[in-house]
Amino acid sequence: MAISDLELPTGVVARSDASAEAHADALALRVADALRQAIDNRGSATLVVSGGRSPVAFFDALAQQPLDWRQVLVSLADERWVPVNHASSNEALVRRHLLRGAASEAKFLGLYRVAGSLEQAAELADAAFAELPPIDVLVLGMGDDGHTASLFPDSPNLDQALRADCPRRVLPMQAPSQPTQRLTLTLPLLAGARLPLLAIQGQAKLATLAEALAPGEMASMPIRAFLHSPLEIYWCP
Numbered sequence: 001m002a003i004s005d006l007e008l009p010t011g012v013v014a015r016s017d018a019s020a021e022a023h024a025d026a027l028a029l030r031v032a033d034a035l036r037q038a039i040d041n042r043g044s045a046t047l048v049v050s051g052g053r054s055p056v057a058f059f060d061a062l063a064q065q066p067l068d069w070r071q072v073l074v075s076l077a078d079e080r081w082v083p084v085n086h087a088s089s090n091e092a093l094v095r096r097h098l099l100r101g102a103a104s105e106a107k108f109l110g111l112y113r114v115a116g117s118l119e120q121a122a123e124l125a126d127a128a129f130a131e132l133p134p135i136d137v138l139v140l141g142m143g144d145d146g147h148t149a150s151l152f153p154d155s156p157n158l159d160q161a162l163r164a165d166c167p168r169r170v171l172p173m174q175a176p177s178q179p180t181q182r183l184t185l186t187l188p189l190l191a192g193a194r195l196p197l198l199a200i201q202g203q204a205k206l207a208t209l210a211e212a213l214a215p216g217e218m219a220s221m222p223i224r225a226f227l228h229s230p231l232e233i234y235w236c237p
């Protein structure tokens with residue numbers, strides 16, 4: 001199956017690249033162009049990225065892009081509640097692969113907070129994220145189960161996080177399917193992005209996307225909250 005086989009809602013466009021490298025480069029060029037445009041129009045740009053395994057090549061390619069990184073704020077759609085020197089830390093991943101070279105001039109707002117509990121860490125992050133400007137570019141990934149950010153099916157706080165009027169910017173997530181406790185931005189913050197992008201690779205995720213595009217509960221496949229205009233999907237085999 002290819003992404004061109006999928007029937008996409010109006011305003012949702014998809015791009016397919018032949019290799020993971022071409023996919024990462026195409027995504028990096030699109031993000032860099034949008035960040036430059038935001039800086040030209042408003043003097044600064046806010047980029048929110050997801051973690052996991054897929055974005056590494058994209059981060060490495062974006063770090064090479066010529067732009068005024070001093071005017072860019074980079075943040076995270078979600079985080080594992082682990083110290084920033086932990087192997088699973090999304091902040092560590094972004095600092096290692098994106099915030100280097102010229103891109104090390106960018107500002108960074110992380111989600112991880114030291115606290116006595118995940119709930120307390122989420123409250124501290126929620127307060128800090130009141131400072132997050134409107135998102136210019138959001139890069140989402142997706143799991144095979146249809147989660148995105150740390151909006152996992154069956155997570156206790158999912159319904160609250162998916163409310164369009166959710167009063168929280170950051171919520172704790174204890175996804176039954178995941179080994180580490182998580183912190184996630186909630187739907188109102190993520191849905192406000194000027195340019196939302198979804199980057200996925202492989203046939204399994206394409207099948208998950210096809211399933212998510214069919215009618216169904218948002219809570220069972222949270223990626224459904226983003227499968228509407230405007231959205232650009234980047235896929236490679």
Ligand SMILES: O=C(O)[C@H](O)[C@@H](O)[C@H](O)[C@H](O)COP(=O)(O)O
Pocket residue numbers: 050051052053054055077078079080090140141142143147148149150
């Ligand atoms: O912290 C995370 O893991 C991400 O934010 C998460 O939402 C990720 O995008 C998907 O789980 C896909 O992860 P992979 O790219 O590793 O498949």
